[in-house]
Amino acid sequence: MHTPSIELSHVTLIREGRTIFDDLTLSLNESRIGIIGFNGSGKSSLIRLLNGLLTADSGTISINGKDPSKGPAAMSTEVGFVFQNPDHQLIFPTVLEELIFGLQNQGKDKSESEAEALALLKEHDRLDWKDLPVHSLSEGQKQLICIFSVLLLKPKVIVFDEPFSALDLPTRYQLQKVISTLSQQVIMISHELDGFDGFDRLVWLGDQGVVKDGPTEEVITDYKQHAVKTAES
Amino acid sequence: MSLYLAQISWLHRLPAGLKLFCLAIATVLLYPVKEVGIISLAVAVTLGIYASLGRSGLAQLKLLKPLFWMMLAIFALQYWTMGLAEAWILLGRMLVLILLANAISMTTRMDEMNAVFQFLLTPLRWLGVQTQRIAFALSLLIRFVPVLVSFMHALLAAWRARGGQRRYWQIIAPLVVQALRMSDQVAEAVAARGGIPKIKN
Ligand SMILES: Nc1ncnc2c1ncn2[C@@H]1O[C@H](COP(=O)(O)OP(=O)(O)OP(=O)(O)O)[C@@H](O)[C@H]1O
Ligand SMILES: [Mg+2]
Numbered sequence: 001m002h003t004p005s006i007e008l009s010h011v012t013l014i015r016e017g018r019t020i021f022d023d024l025t026l027s028l029n030e031s032r033i034g035i036i037g038f039n040g041s042g043k044s045s046l047i048r049l050l051n052g053l054l055t056a057d058s059g060t061i062s063i064n065g066k067d068p069s070k071g072p073a074a075m076s077t078e079v080g081f082v083f084q085n086p087d088h089q090l091i092f093p094t095v096l097e098e099l100i101f102g103l104q105n106q107g108k109d110k111s112e113s114e115a116e117a118l119a120l121l122k123e124h125d126r127l128d129w130k131d132l133p134v135h136s137l138s139e140g141q142k143q144l145i146c147i148f149s150v151l152l153l154k155p156k157v158i159v160f161d162e163p164f165s166a167l168d169l170p171t172r173y174q175l176q177k178v179i180s181t182l183s184q185q186v187i188m189i190s191h192e193l194d195g196f197d198g199f200d201r202l203v204w205l206g207d208q209g210v211v212k213d214g215p216t217e218e219v220i221t222d223y224k225q226h227a228v229k230t231a232e233s
Numbered sequence: 234m235s236l237y238l239a240q241i242s243w244l245h246r247l248p249a250g251l252k253l254f255c256l257a258i259a260t261v262l263l264y265p266v267k268e269v270g271i272i273s274l275a276v277a278v279t280l281g282i283y284a285s286l287g288r289s290g291l292a293q294l295k296l297l298k299p300l301f302w303m304m305l306a307i308f309a310l311q312y313w314t315m316g317l318a319e320a321w322i323l324l325g326r327m328l329v330l331i332l333l334a335n336a337i338s339m340t341t342r343m344d345e346m347n348a349v350f351q352f353l354l355t356p357l358r359w360l361g362v363q364t365q366r367i368a369f370a371l372s373l374l375i376r377f378v379p380v381l382v383s384f385m386h387a388l389l390a391a392w393r394a395r396g397g398q399r400r401y402w403q404i405i406a407p408l409v410v411q412a413l414r415m416s417d418q419v420a421e422a423v424a425a426r427g428g429i430p431k432i433k434n
Contacts, residue, residue, distance in 0.1 A: 051425060052424075053421055053424065053425065072424040072425050072427070073424060073428065074427075076425065077427075081425040083418070083425075085418075087380075088415070088419065088422055089425075090422075091373070091376065091422060092342075092343050092376070093237035093342060093343050093376060094237060094342055097342055097343055101428070102426035102427055105426060106427060110344075131239075131241065132239055133238070133239050135237075149426065
């Protein structure tokens with residue numbers, strides 16, 4: 001499997017006067033990368049930089065040679081973005097409309113888009129979902145629709161911002177399985193540390209940028225210790 | 234306004250343009266009506282449409298619940314100033330139009346609605362306006378009305394849960410904040426799938 005090359009070099013990001021990243025340099029090339037850190041440490045900001053929802057104040061970012069500062073519309077074929085809350089991502093009343101939205105934005109006509117969306121649903125044994133109203137689906141099913149709608153755009157990397165936060169345990173395991181079978185590179189933010197089973201690498205963000213970066217188990221051990229200390233102090 | 238009905242009915246199959254056209258005609262025709270009988274008939278036909286959509290259709294009538302007190306007040310006021318017949322005519326007309334508009338929104342897919350808006354905006358397109366965007370915005374608006382209503386209910390519940398009194402207008406500020414935050418989130422979701430580009434922030 002081909003993993004894209006994501007390079008951030010000397011990136012500075014300031015949001016409302018607060019410096020979130022100061023001269024951050026990072027390559028993200030492993031097939032499964034997790035991002036952890038306390039609330040407000042900049043995890044969501046980091047992945048928003050990757051698809052152009054945020055633009056760096058200085059420095060350069062390149063994803064397979066493409067520059068995300070050109071805007072998210074141009075990046076939608078490189079980076080698929082699954083938001084934390086499906087209710088914010090799902091715009092359309094019915095499943096099929098939701099799925100074809102991105103394809104139509106890529107310039108495909110309606111029948112072509114629908115054919116592709118139906119083929120994907122069929123491949124996942126979910127053809128019967130096509131006319132369902134999105135609001136009638138469970139949280140886990142909604143999350144799956146979000147993933148499908150992103151898969152259709154054939155991005156090379158899929159980014160998840162806390163995908164498990166609204167899910168019960170069985171649904172979470174299901175989603176974890178779906179994520180693990182994706183052929184794309186995955187970058188995932190989560191506060192549930194056992195969601196990172198099988199991940200190659202973990203990046204721990206803190207106030208000063210990257211605190212620790214390395215093999216999953218190692219980073220988790222240190223992160224837990226640090227969290228306990230922080231809670232006590 | 235309510236949400237899209239899952240079970241496909243005859244009303245789903247009618248073209249969106251025809252449905253909106255009928256609504257417009259009904260609005261124009263009902264406006265000058267002064268006969269109790271005609272209004273009553275219109276109300277009956279409207280309820281008949283809901284009944285024909287099956288149980289889930291009838292269940293959508295619960296949309297009237299939050300409007301009940303307002304309608305009662307209007308009815309009472311009208312009854313007091315103009316008499317029973319006038320009051321019923323006004324109320325009936327309101328009921329019919331609200332229910333018909335709702336019936337359309339719960340049986341029409343957003344892309345069909347979008348196509349109709351685009352068509353209606355054609356004159357603007359001749360003037361060089363990007364009508365796809367306006368049509369998309371209008372469809373989004375309709376799509377998110379129920380969400381806004383649910384925000385309002387949640388805020389009201391939180392307000393009452395903490396012993397909030399009758400000064401309900403105090404939830405307006407948080408409601409606006411929630412609506413703005415949601416519009417940001419929706420804009421991001423649209424942009425992330427290659428839709429209307431987001432303005433740099
Ligand atoms: N919409 C926004 N506008 C301006 N500043 C923001 C916005 N969202 C977040 N920030 C700022 O950016 C900082 C980093 O936020 P970010 O959302 O990236 O953190 P996070 O690590 O994802 O946190 P969490 O775990 O709570 O999701 C926050 O401290 C906040 O001050
Ligand atoms: Mg976050």
